[in-house]
Amino acid sequence: MNVAERLVEILEENAITHIFGIPGEQIMPMYKALAGSDIIHVLMRHEQAAAHAADAFTRTSDTIGVCMATAAPGALNMVMATAAAYKDNIPMLILTGDNDLDKRDKNMFQSLPLRDVFANITYENYSPLNGTEAIYALKAALYGLKNNPKGPIHINLSRDVLLSEDFQDFDLCYLCESDMSSLESAQELIMKAEKPLFVLGAGAIPQAENIKMLAEMYKIPVTTTYNARGIIAEDEPINLGLVGIRGTPRARKAIEESDCIIALGSIASERTFPQIDEDRFIHVNINKDVLKGKYQIQGDVEEVIMTLEFKKVDWIDELLAIDNEITVEGVDDEMKPQAAIKRILECFDDNIIVADAGSHTTWTTLLYNAKKPNHFLFPAATAPMGYGLPAGIGASIATGEKIIVINGDGDFQMNLQELATLKENNLDVIVFILNNSEYGIIRQWQEDFYDMDAYQTDLANPDFLKLASSYGIDAVRITTLFDLEYFLEKDLKGPLVVEIKVDKENIPLPE
Incomplete structure (x- = not known):
């Protein structure tokens, strides 16, 4: 048995059921071991999406979300999503491959100091130098994620360490920190x-x-x-x-x-x-x-x-005795984004709602009535665009339930390639794209705070229906509030893409 095979066994022993990732040269020993395991690998189309999916998987299940990528090209694609999880304190495991130890951290093909890269966006960050250290790192990481869940943990695994058959395996003695002096x-x-x-x-x-x-x-x-x-x-x-x-x-x-x-x-x-x-x-x-x-x-x-x-x-x-109602203007105006979102939320008030980053997230936050925890997912503290679709995939796989993703046209295009993952896994995810052909918040900031005309915020969007169709996914375009209300009365099932043409609209700013 080599180290990679033992690591996969440890993941199984800790009830890890899914891993989101993309195979590559340096992480290949893990994939070979994974192919013979009971863990389900979900093939994503971009490593950022893999990490966002693992983030949402953690939020909506009782199991730790895990994502995996190869050396520098794959690992670096995970940085933004890992940072988002770090700022939101989401306990998830990031596994990256690396070149052999004698080539690692040197100016070699696909080598970069990955431990340094992940140091400020993870709560623990391991770069084991041998098989024993690799096994220790994984056991310690999984214990910490379950019992001391501060946020993401990263383990960087060199290819020769994964292939090594020289390791010691032992039970660890764990101790969680606490300070009750106050x-x-x-x-x-x-x-x-x-x-x-x-x-x-x-x-x-x-x-x-x-x-x-x-x-x-x-x-x-x-x-x-x-x-x-x-x-x-x-x-x-x-x-x-x-x-x-x-x-x-x-x-x-x-x-x-x-x-x-x-x-x-x-x-x-x-x-x-x-x-x-x-x-x-x-x-x-x-x-x-x-x-x-x-x-x-x-x-x-x-x-x-x-x-x-x-x-x-x-x-x-x-x-x-204080009136707690937050008034949102324009919820009955055709075709304001807040009007469309209000009707989506009313139709799917028991479903998990996933938002991305953009003006639609503000409208959703203002109009959403939370009944259960972790039923409204979005990257709150870092707010990267591209979270919605992969997070919807992660939540769907974690729960097996219908997931509603609310996207803008700009953020949807950050990870639209995950439509392939959505279709391949035949997930019951409905993706609503609010299309106003602009980066709306950026345009609002330019006009309101910088006293300038809109600059580089208009979007020449693709035909989203044809795009969804090219992936084999049903899609529909809606242009009136009446048509949206009629459409939402149907028994809708994903994978489905719904484009809603909405007006340009400024969000209300915090008081």
Whole structure:
């Protein structure tokens, strides 16, 4: 048995079911081992798409998403998507191949210092020098991704290391870091507080039921970050809605008036907390590098909330008296993008919605009513174009459910080649392309903030119907709101591409 074969066995032992990738010379030993395994390989058409698919697979399943590519050309294509996962704290595994050890990191064909490249966009980054180190790296990575899920982990594997039969295999002794030194002082703040507030991030999703029970029992209101939307349904009275620069009126008021903010599993970014009052901020996260405020607790959310004590408070009624409705203009105007998106969301309100990066994401965020966690996916913190279609593929493979992708015409073209993957796997994914023949947000910035005419933002788009047809995928074009409403009444099944011709429209900017 060589190292590659043992690595694939370890992946199987850890219940890895799928790998998204593209084969290549240096990673070929892994593919040879994979061909004889029970793991399903999903052949993507671009490595960036493979990493986005693994990202969405992690978000929508109980299993770690894995992507794989060969040396520098393939690995570098994964950088943008890995960075997006890193900024959103998505635990996923990136495996890259490399040249033999004596050629690695030198000025040789397809060699670049990949460990250095991935160093700032992953939480762990291994480059093993022998078989024993490779096996250690994979075991440690998988344990960390499951039990200490800070974000993506990268392992760079030289071809000769993968082919080696010289290795030692042993069980590892694992220890997760924690620091509960602020727990006692945080407890004192909670017991003194008359207006405590939970702010939930993605790291709190596994504890949704426990947090809801605590919130309802002690009448502590809840707000959520983008990535935690739906952890408690947004139509539940205890949930004040989204917090941050696009926060709801109730959430904004709660942040202003709370005397004890308890942030659970959130990175507390500047988009969520433009300013932090350290004296009233309790921050719980498994990743010590993101902790902020006076009361920093590094640890598992479940352990912390089950250790802390809470008291019943009485301030939620004054928050519920605030009108929480966010008015979106133009939702009944023909053919505004927000009008089309409103009807798509109403039709598919129980389905996973995947957005990309663009003006449509803003409209979707404003109009979406989250009922479950991880049912609205988009790359929140980095916002690269090209996420939507491959993420829809990853979510579909993870869940087996119908997935709705909302794209703009610009971002769709960043990874449109994945229509081939969509068709090959016959996935029930419906891709809506809102076509206004421009990079709309860029045009808006040029006009509003730089006092200039639109420059290099108009798009000469292909015929999206013919494009989809060339991949063997059914497609339809819609030009009126009436036709869209009629079309959405049908029993739609993917793979399907729906182009909707919409007007140019400025997004509402945050207050």
